[in-house]
Amino acid sequence: MSPIRGLSRHPVSVLLAFLIVAAGLTAFVGRFEVNASADTLISEGNRLYIENRVVQQRFSPEEFMFVAYEPRQRSIFDPASLDDLRSMSAAIEKLERVKSVRSLVNVPLIPADASIGLDGGFNPDDWTMQNRSFSPQRLKQILSGHPIYEGLLVNRKQTATALQVLFKSNARLGELNRQITQIQAKRLDGKLGDDDEAALEDLKQQAAPIEKELRLQRADEVDAIRGIVAEYEDDANIYLGGVQVLGVDLIRMVRKDLKVFGVAVVAMIGIVLMLIFRRFLWVALPLACCAVSVLMTVGLFGLLGLKATVISANFMALQLVLTLAIVVHLIVQYRDEQAKDEAADVRSLVERTLREKIGPCLYAGLTTSVGFASLILCDIAPVRAFGLMMIVAMGVSILTSLILFPTAMLLLGRRDRAQSDRWTQGVTGALSGLALRRSGLMIVAGLALLGASIAGALLLDVENSFINYFKDSTRIHKELAFVDREMGGSTPLDVIYHLPDGGPNSGNLVLRAESVQMAQRIQAVLEQQPAMGTVLSIVNFTELARGLNGNRPLTETELTAVYWTLDDSLRKDLVGSYFSEDSGELRLSARIQDTTEGLDRGELLDTLHRQIEALGLDRDDYQLTSLLVLYEDLLERLFTSQELTLGVVFVVLGLAFWVIFGSLRVALIALVPNILSSLVVLGIMGWLRIPLDFMTITIASVAMGIAVDDTIHYVHRVRQEQKSGADMAEAIRRSHRSVGAALIYTTLILVLGFALLAFSDFVPTILFGLLSGTAMLVALIADLLLLPALLLRLGGKQPATST
Numbered sequence: 001m002s003p004i005r006g007l008s009r010h011p012v013s014v015l016l017a018f019l020i021v022a023a024g025l026t027a028f029v030g031r032f033e034v035n036a037s038a039d040t041l042i043s044e045g046n047r048l049y050i051e052n053r054v055v056q057q058r059f060s061p062e063e064f065m066f067v068a069y070e071p072r073q074r075s076i077f078d079p080a081s082l083d084d085l086r087s088m089s090a091a092i093e094k095l096e097r098v099k100s101v102r103s104l105v106n107v108p109l110i111p112a113d114a115s116i117g118l119d120g121g122f123n124p125d126d127w128t129m130q131n132r133s134f135s136p137q138r139l140k141q142i143l144s145g146h147p148i149y150e151g152l153l154v155n156r157k158q159t160a161t162a163l164q165v166l167f168k169s170n171a172r173l174g175e176l177n178r179q180i181t182q183i184q185a186k187r188l189d190g191k192l193g194d195d196d197e198a199a200l201e202d203l204k205q206q207a208a209p210i211e212k213e214l215r216l217q218r219a220d221e222v223d224a225i226r227g228i229v230a231e232y233e234d235d236a237n238i239y240l241g242g243v244q245v246l247g248v249d250l251i252r253m254v255r256k257d258l259k260v261f262g263v264a265v266v267a268m269i270g271i272v273l274m275l276i277f278r279r280f281l282w283v284a285l286p287l288a289c290c291a292v293s294v295l296m297t298v299g300l301f302g303l304l305g306l307k308a309t310v311i312s313a314n315f316m317a318l319q320l321v322l323t324l325a326i327v328v329h330l331i332v333q334y335r336d337e338q339a340k341d342e343a344a345d346v347r348s349l350v351e352r353t354l355r356e357k358i359g360p361c362l363y364a365g366l367t368t369s370v371g372f373a374s375l376i377l378c379d380i381a382p383v384r385a386f387g388l389m390m391i392v393a394m395g396v397s398i399l400t401s402l403i404l405f406p407t408a409m410l411l412l413g414r415r416d417r418a419q420s421d422r423w424t425q426g427v428t429g430a431l432s433g434l435a436l437r438r439s440g441l442m443i444v445a446g447l448a449l450l451g452a453s454i455a456g457a458l459l460l461d462v463e464n465s466f467i468n469y470f471k472d473s474t475r476i477h478k479e480l481a482f483v484d485r486e487m488g489g490s491t492p493l494d495v496i497y498h499l500p501d502g503g504p505n506s507g508n509l510v511l512r513a514e515s516v517q518m519a520q521r522i523q524a525v526l527e528q529q530p531a532m533g534t535v536l537s538i539v540n541f542t543e544l545a546r547g548l549n550g551n552r553p554l555t556e557t558e559l560t561a562v563y564w565t566l567d568d569s570l571r572k573d574l575v576g577s578y579f580s581e582d583s584g585e586l587r588l589s590a591r592i593q594d595t596t597e598g599l600d601r602g603e604l605l606d607t608l609h610r611q612i613e614a615l616g617l618d619r620d621d622y623q624l625t626s627l628l629v630l631y632e633d634l635l636e637r638l639f640t641s642q643e644l645t646l647g648v649v650f651v652v653l654g655l656a657f658w659v660i661f662g663s664l665r666v667a668l669i670a671l672v673p674n675i676l677s678s679l680v681v682l683g684i685m686g687w688l689r690i691p692l693d694f695m696t697i698t699i700a701s702v703a704m705g706i707a708v709d710d711t712i713h714y715v716h717r718v719r720q721e722q723k724s725g726a727d728m729a730e731a732i733r734r735s736h737r738s739v740g741a742a743l744i745y746t747t748l749i750l751v752l753g754f755a756l757l758a759f760s761d762f763v764p765t766i767l768f769g770l771l772s773g774t775a776m777l778v779a780l781i782a783d784l785l786l787l788p789a790l791l792l793r794l795g796g797k798q799p800a801t802s803t
Contacts, residue, residue, distance in 0.1 A: 485593065
């Protein structure tokens with residue numbers, strides 16, 4: 001007994017078995033996670049990522065966030081402003097994980113011209129605002145051009161100040177991360193052995209629940225701090241900043257989009273289905289298939305431990321696309337079979353529908369998976385994970401649609417056929433007539449569009465700003481932009497200077513004069529860059545120490561004396577984060593102002609390399625690292641991988657079409673709409689100067705997946721019509737009337753559904769929706785105009801007539 005016959009005769013058993021599996025997977029929905037932090041964009045096997053982790057661990061910067069306070073009607077030095085800072089600090093310090101809160105009211109405000117001298121020592125606590133009655137004028141003088149605090153606690157214009165909130169570290173997680181980094185560092189010298197891989201996996205599993213709990217705690221902390229500062233927003237603009245805040249807000253934005261736009265797209269699909277088919281059954285059945293497939297997929301992701309990241313945040317909308325396309329094709333075929341034979345019973349109609357469509361659906365699923373599999377070739381872990389997730393989603397969509405649709409029809413019994421859609425038949429008839437009568441013009445127009453698309457694709461670049469990923473009206477954009485412009489920049493960049501011979505080796509000497517001088521030269525290179533914000537290093541410390549020494553240059557002995565005179569806390573805060581005695585390295589910590597007009601990050605890094613090497617240093621003497629380097633490397637690899645993946649997938653698709661259609665000529669013709677739809681989207685991005693980033697890179701694969709689906713259904717129907725005795729022209733007309741209608745339905749529904757994403761606050765989601773909709777329209781036009789024109793002119797002999 002064939003599978004189709006077995007399903008049609010035992011629908012209840014098949015449906016029960018399916019529902020048991022669906023319920024089992026749905027039970028794991030609660031385990032599905034959204035992790036949209038910046039770390040998820042970086043592959044842990046990447047050399048630059050490993051080097052950055054080693055550096056971060058070596059200098060052990062504390063976890064912190066800050067609260068920027070900008071009074072609207074008074075100075076930051078006004079007594080009322082200072083009272084606000086004290087009360088906010090006191091409230092924030094009560095949070096369980098908060099270690100301390102630094103602000104103008106409690107940090108040592110040591111003037112750069114204090115001239116304390118080095119012979120008697122001093123107590124930094126004596127120089128806090130609590131112990132000194134600084135006047136507002138004196139505070140302005142102290143903080144103006146202060147080597148440490150300007151850009152850290154106050155902005156250059158002294159119109160805003162910041163609370164720096166330091167958090168207690170988790171000792172257990174810190175130790176696990178130390179061990180993880182230690183093993184990962186071995187990758188720098190080659191591949192890890194099996195024992196190291198096993199140990200690394202075990203450590204990650206131990207760290208995972210702690211990290212999850214910490215993410216939840218950070219979200220609560222952000223909410224608590226926002227609640228505290230809300231009381232002061234009547235008199236001041238208050239902005240939260242830091243990686244912790246960005247991660248929390250980004251995860252919430254992704255979750256909101258998943259929920260809100262998932263529901264909105266489903267609602268739009270339901271409305272358009274009702275307008276098209278005018279039958280409740282043809283609305284409820286597709287939506288049921290969509291809902292079940294999404295729930296099963298989310299549960300399967302939870303079971304497999306696959307998490308949604310910024311890159312894969314739109315998988316739910318794509319799943320709806322995949323499922324709906326299959327179900328609409330089944331509906332159109334079922335109605336078509338019913339129109340041919342009004343007397344046929346439901347079982348016969350279902351069996352005929354499945355015989356006609358199970359092949360194209362499986363072929364479409366296979367080739368669509370090839371499109372998404374192209375992402376697996378990318379050298380970026382989250383992009384590869386997205387490709388894998390969509391392959392899994394494709395399989396679930398096919399399984400759900402091919403089981404729920406026929407079993408539902410069999411159990412519900414026959415329904416009267418809806419009236420013919422005259423407008424659809426009129427549109428498909430006009431399109432088939434245009435393709436047949438003006439086939440040469442269609443081919444020329446296709447070639448012109450292809451040429452324009454290639455020209456546009458050559459203009460693509462990867463230059464982008466993370467701030468621009470959010471609408472100007474959103475809180476996250478305002479906070480990022482304020483921090484970027486007023487508080488010293490938003491994207492961190494570290495320069496690690498390896499001291500000659502590992503640093504001083506004699507006595508208690510901390511730093512040699514030539515090492516400090518080289519650090520000063522490197523910092524000067526950094527500070528002269530137009531996009532450079534605040535730069536902090538041991539140089540800032542030596543400038544402060546020089547002031548303490550009566551503005552006299554410090555000898556190596558005096559510098560060492562200042563180092564050991566400072567209390568442990570201040571030594572760690574001002575020096576320990578920028579100087580590692582154990583490794584003999586200096587760290588220069590800079591922040592890039594992303595809002596700088598005309599900023600080219602790649603050119604900035606190249607300039608820094610050239611100018612630092614002009615100081616007489618080799619690449620082995622220093623290292624550029626941190627988020628700017630990682631992000632630039634990510635974008636560059638995105639650009640390179642796009643060229644590789646598209647080339648490979650076109651070849652694989654061509655081979656798949658050859659196998660499916662049994663003709664190399666037809667396979668090459670069928671490949672054209674897929675190439676065109678992908679290149680048109682890339683061309684539009686190039687002409688409109690939309691940069692290629694971690695989300696827009698997926699658009700070409702999405703476009704390919706949609707075009708492949710439509711192409712297979714159309715070409716398969718044309719071949720079937722030819723086998724029944726129709727010539728090519730008649731086969732095209734019949735295919736337009738049947739499959740063409742399904743293509744128009746699915747495209748209309750999906751374009752309107754994806755258009756809803758334009759209301760997101762996350763710009764990459766907006767672009768994803770608009771460009772995906774454009775890709776679907778291009779695929780529809782290519783499949784109903786260009787593809788039939790190519791088949792008519794170049795399709796060759798028709799296949800053998802079936803017996």
